[in-house]
Amino acid sequence: MxxxxxxxxxxxxxxxxxxxxxxxxxxxxxxxxxxxxxxxxxxxxxxxxxxxxxxxxxxxxxxxxxxxxxxxxxxxxxxxxxxxxxAESKPAAEEAPAEAPAAASGDAILSPAARKLAEENSVDPSAVKGTGKDGRVTKEDVQSFIDGNKGQAAAKPAAPVAEVNVAQGEKVEKRVPMTRLRASIAKRLVDAQQTAAMLTTFNEVNMAPIMELRKQYQESFVKRHGIKLGFMSFFTKAATEALKRFPAVNASIDGNDMVYHGYQDIGVAVSTDRGLVVPVLRDSDAMGLADIEKKIVEYGTKAKEGKLAIEEMTGGTFTITNGGIFGSLISTPILNPPQTAILGMHKIQERPMAVNGKVEILPMMYLALSYDHRMIDGKEAVQFLVAIKEMLEDPARILLDV
Missing domain, CATH: 2.40.50.100 (RNA polymerase II/Efflux pump adaptor protein, barrel-sandwich hybrid domain)
Known part of the structure; x- marks a missing residue:
């Protein structure tokens, strides 16, 4: 049927x-x-x-x-x-078992995840030995095959590169259609720049206190929570506290109305092969550092596999993006409409700083806050960023709410 x-x-x-x-x-x-x-x-x-x-x-x-x-x-x-x-009619003596044709033709039985991984890495499935049921090739089989080839490639001298027959003076180009997600991102970014009075303010933060705290408690944190303590959880908690003090930064514009949100749902920008996605940490005020770290890892894994649900990416009252993981020293992040502000993290770099009249080498990070000037005044934006800086340089402020 x-x-x-x-x-x-x-x-x-x-x-x-x-x-x-x-x-x-x-x-x-x-x-x-x-x-x-x-x-x-x-x-x-x-x-x-x-x-x-x-x-x-x-x-x-x-x-x-x-x-x-x-x-x-x-x-x-x-x-x-x-x-x-x-099936072609054959003498009974020549008939093979039901699974023989697939094996004879070199075709492998792949799980969907294995097929996708093989296509992404240009792997011939017939060259992979399957360990699954009935010889099925699993995702782990494909990954092991890829890792093994990488090791062999590193051990062997580089093979001569095949020549591509291109007419002299001809410039090679490749034209591919923009994915629906990429096109949507492009449209949103252009709209944000055209409709918002976007402005960016900068500051810098001494990351030594956070780094020392992580070093001191990392082992205990991992034993208790089963996950490493990263920087993003500190930034999320600092931003959450700052949003409480400056409601305009936690607001959005809807036509001629200004909508002030009485909760903090913080979006975390995640880069994938398909484009940038922003899953949301719901009610970040009620989340502990371990909860934030676990959720970020979960979202990162889902994003890479394309498994994020629409519900996990909708809403959000504020966004944090970390260009530092790619080596960015300073940048001006673009707003994520209809939100009115976005915080940009950057690379941690040791720099000579004047401390109490003396020069010290400190791990510094530039912070950037892009905001919609229609909703947020410069004074509020600067004070918001300073509040985040102070809480990161003295993490006890987050706990004491000072």
Missing amino acids: STEIKSPVFPESVAEGTVATWHKQPGEACSRDELIVDIETDKVVLEVVAPADGVIEEILKGEGDTVESGEVIGKFKAGAAGAAKP
Whole structure:
């Protein structure tokens, strides 16, 4: 019996999506709940799984096609065998076991995660030895194969680079369509610059107190919470306390109205291959340092795998972005509408500083606060950034609320 394969029902904020990848082709066998197609929206990648054991009967929307919420994109036949082509008649003596054709042709049985990892790293699945059930190649098998090849490549002398036949004087170009997420990010950034009266104020913070605190308690922190103590949790808590003192920085603009939020939901910018995403730490005031670190690691893993839910990226009253992990010394972050401010962290660099009339070498970080001048006055923006600086240079202030 044939059933329709439909795109997921999109949230109200998502108008349409794009078929990103068909993981199964017509005639290919599928197990119940196995991933068959990815639908990319301007916020997340949504997965469509097989409704039962069977085969893909027909694909109606190919990769790159635009689809609407709940639109039919293919047909599925439940209970059917996964034979894409009719078998050729052979003498009984020449007949092979059911799984022999796949092995003979060099095709490997891959899990969806393994197939994706193999495609991203240009790995031939037939060269990977499967350790899963019935010889299935798992994601771990592919990763081990990649790691092994890296080790061999490092041990062997570099092979001569193959020559590419390009006409003399010709400049090679590659044109690829912008992904839906990248296009959405581009539009939001341009809109932010065109609609907001954006201004940036800078300051610098001595990171020595935080670094000494981490060094002193890192081992105990890991034993108790099972996660390392990073810098982002301190910045999140400092920003949360500063937002309480300066409500305009924790507000947003809705038309001619100014909306003051009585809670602190802080977005943390995460860079992925598909673009920048901003998952939100809900009620950061109620979260401890360990809770923040665990949530950030969870969001980072989900972001890289494209598993973030739309609910995890919507809302947010303030954003923190860390360009320092890429080596940025100073920058001017762009607002994340409809928020009115964003904090930029940067690289920690040792610099000579004047301390009580003497020159000392200290680990310093530049901080940048971009804000919407329509909502926030310069005085408030500067005082907000100074409050964060003071709390980071004397972490006891966060605990004592001074």
